[in-house]
Amino acid sequence: MVYLTRVEHFNAAHKLYNPRWSTAQNEAVFGKCANENWHGHNYELYVTVKGEVNEDTGFLMDVKVLSDLVKTHVLDIVDHRNLNLDVPFLKDKMCSTENLAKGIWAQLAPHLPQGVRLHAIKLYETPRIYVEFFGE
Template sequence: MIYITRRERFNAAHKLYREEWSDEQNLEIFGKCSNPNWHGHNYELFITVKGEINPETGFVIDLKDLKRIITVYVTDVLDHKNINLDVNFMKGKMASTEVLAVTIFDVLKPHIDGQGAILHSVKLFETENNFVEYFG
């Protein structure tokens, strides 16, 4: 079993808030991340797949194919968008980095598994100091 990782980047805005809470309670729990006028991040996304090396190609998965899958289903959907408002797969979900990473995993898994590889993990950096990693 071997693991290979592809890094992609996207920029997106979001805010953390619960509609059923007052502005004061959202501010108390989420701080400036609940800014009514949103805020943004330059996200770094690491997708790790695993599998056996195909003896004919030397690949677990062709990285051009992996890039296309990530681009079509994730980065093109998220890049320069408002996660809370513009991203269908995040509708009705808290736009935290944790929830976003889990949802990205769920979105990518059916498109990666069966291509000779298995989706192993999603690592999502919100800032250089804060990231989440999800293994499914």
């Protein structure tokens, strides 16, 4: 089994806010992240796929194809967007980094070539905070 990782970057704004709660409760739980004027992050996205090496090419998969899939199914949707308002796969969900990583998985997994599986989504919200999702 070989693992291949593509690293990408995107910028997006969001806020953490539960509409079922009062403003005071949101501020108590989410602090500055509940700011009504939003806040942004410079996200680092690591997409790791796994599978067997093709004997004819020596590749697990063509990295250009992986790059194009990430661009089409993730970056074009989230980059320079408001995650709460502009991203269909986050509609009616809390816009946490955890839910964003799960949504990215769902966006990519169905589009991988035969014999290639998604292994992990690692998403850095800041240089010191990241989420890993393994599809479980």
